[in-house]
Amino acid sequence: MTAEPERLHPTVMAHVAARDFEDGDVVNLGVGLPLECANALPAGREILLHTELGIVGFGPVIEDHTEADPFVLMVGNLPVTANPGMAFMSHDESFAMIRGGHLDVAVLGGLQVDREGNLANTQFEGKPAGNLGGAPDLAYGAKRTVILMRHTTNDGAPKIVERCTLPLTTPRCVDRIVTDVAVIDVEDGELLLREYAPGWTPDAVQAITEARLTVPGDVREISL
Amino acid sequence: MIDKIVASFDEAVADVPSGSTIHFGGFVSPWNNPSYLVAALARQGTDEITAVCTSMGRGPANARNQTPWLPDELVPTDFWDVGLLADLGRIKKGIASFAVGSRHHLVYPFEERLAAGEVELELIGQGSLAERIRAARAGIAAFYTPVGPGTAVAEGKEVRDFDGVPHVLETALHADFALVRAYQADRMGNLAFRGARTYNETMAGAATITIAEVDEIVELGALGPDQIHTPGVYVQRVVERPGTPTTSWEQSS
Numbered sequence: 057m058t059a060e061p062e063r064l065h066p067t068v069m070a071h072v073a074a075r076d077f078e079d080g081d082v083v084n085l086g087v088g089l090p091l092e093c094a095n096a097l098p099a100g101r102e103i104l105l106h107t108e109l110g111i112v113g114f115g116p117v118i119e120d121h122t123e124a125d126p127f128v129l130m131v132g133n134l135p136v137t138a139n140p141g142m143a144f145m146s147h148d149e150s151f152a153m154i155r156g157g158h159l160d161v162a163v164l165g166g167l168q169v170d171r172e173g174n175l176a177n178t179q180f181e182g183k184p185a186g187n188l189g190g191a192p193d194l195a196y197g198a199k200r201t202v203i204l205m206r207h208t209t210n211d212g213a214p215k216i217v218e219r220c221t222l223p224l225t226t227p228r229c230v231d232r233i234v235t236d237v238a239v240i241d242v243e244d245g246e247l248l249l250r251e252y253a254p255g256w257t258p259d260a261v262q263a264i265t266e267a268r269l270t271v272p273g274d275v276r277e278i279s280l
Numbered sequence: 281m282i283d284k285i286v287a288s289f290d291e292a293v294a295d296v297p298s299g300s301t302i303h304f305g306g307f308v309s310p311w312n313n314p315s316y317l318v319a320a321l322a323r324q325g326t327d328e329i330t331a332v333c334t335s336m337g338r339g340p341a342n343a344r345n346q347t348p349w350l351p352d353e354l355v356p357t358d359f360w361d362v363g364l365l366a367d368l369g370r371i372k373k374g375i376a377s378f379a380v381g382s383r384h385h386l387v388y389p390f391e392e393r394l395a396a397g398e399v400e401l402e403l404i405g406q407g408s409l410a411e412r413i414r415a416a417r418a419g420i421a422a423f424y425t426p427v428g429p430g431t432a433v434a435e436g437k438e439v440r441d442f443d444g445v446p447h448v449l450e451t452a453l454h455a456d457f458a459l460v461r462a463y464q465a466d467r468m469g470n471l472a473f474r475g476a477r478t479y480n481e482t483m484a485g486a487a488t489i490t491i492a493e494v495d496e497i498v499e500l501g502a503l504g505p506d507q508i509h510t511p512g513v514y515v516q517r518v519v520e521r522p523g524t525p526t527t528s529w530e531q532s533s
Contacts, residue, residue, distance in 0.1 A: 107476070109476040109478045110476035110477050110478055111476045121350055124349065127312075128475055128476075129475070129476070133308070134349065135349060144475060144477055146477040146478070146482045147307070147410040147477070147478050147482045148414040152411075155407050155426075180380065180384065182384060183380045183381075183391065184380065184391060184394045184395040185379040185380050185391070185394055186380070186403065187379060187380060187382060188378075188405040188406070188433070189406060191405065192407070192408075192427050193405055193408075193427050196427045197407075223431070224430060226430070
């Protein structure tokens, strides 16, 4: 058996997810991998980042604590840059913004996504309950839902499946899946393999994917 | 004269009876959490609490990793969330969006009691949680939302189609007490927040008694009408945080 080709680094995955953000987009980033997108925003475009606790229009995560304002924290309690034009809200207003359809993109983590675009990302193994957080609202309310996750579990089990077996966060909500080996679009119950990581092939991606992938003629290698 | 200022946190929560439904404001950050109210409630001994909050809390043992980016000497010593009450066994039921630690090794006090069958949980996403609380403040009995159908959240609830889209009926979530954190207040109970206003603004007024823990009480008039986020009508009591942080929840404040 030949060694598996190298998988994409989380920073690269974040750039792949963030490269399609358009000028003026309002974007919410979920905890975990999606947060990396805050520091991978495409240059030259004004992206308004939104966070559940009630901020819209903040900038990248601040690494140097001496420059951090503890009152400007995104989810995960990470200090972020106070960009000009940033606004604070209450939680109910923040979710009115989400549910009212005012967000362009939500980038969320995933545990399972299936062929119909159903998303499961709230129930951790070995825990007595899950964490819904704001995921059901974001997955429903954002115009576009992008799942940023590793292609397989730590044990190598597929996360892109025929049918989700974990409790659903939101049914039929996923538009795109960006993983450490592929970019896949969900369209009308089909999973379209758009791109694969350097060194990979469509067959190699299919081999670690439970659901059947459709491979369009213009499939190509991921590039930033 | 209207004067909602209470001299101490102990006095502010002295009449909170066991069995109360309580809104806990904030979003699990030392800077937006009503820590001194939580600590006073822990000292007071209120038991059998139905806690409404975004997260069931990390508890004292995990407080440090809430702010991993801060060096040890700058980590606030006075951060107590609802996890403290779960740790002490004072919670009967949680109505929350986050019930457990987000990593395998991160175990919340509430989570331990849930696994042991000692507490009840109503898990609900933040949007419906926030809107149910807002509805209580606004006198709205219930509302239909498209978030929930097709998932466990909608089980046992009415689902009705609007324009072909299934919506679930969610009911208002009123509390006996709301414990919130604001930045400034005046004696009329007017509140100004700093930073994201989280559940603090959402919960103020959604309970019979709203108690605000504030960084600073200012003279009436110092907060201009454009600066007030929550009119004092929604707030019954305000208490100022101590100038010098305490280091133990057991210490009176």
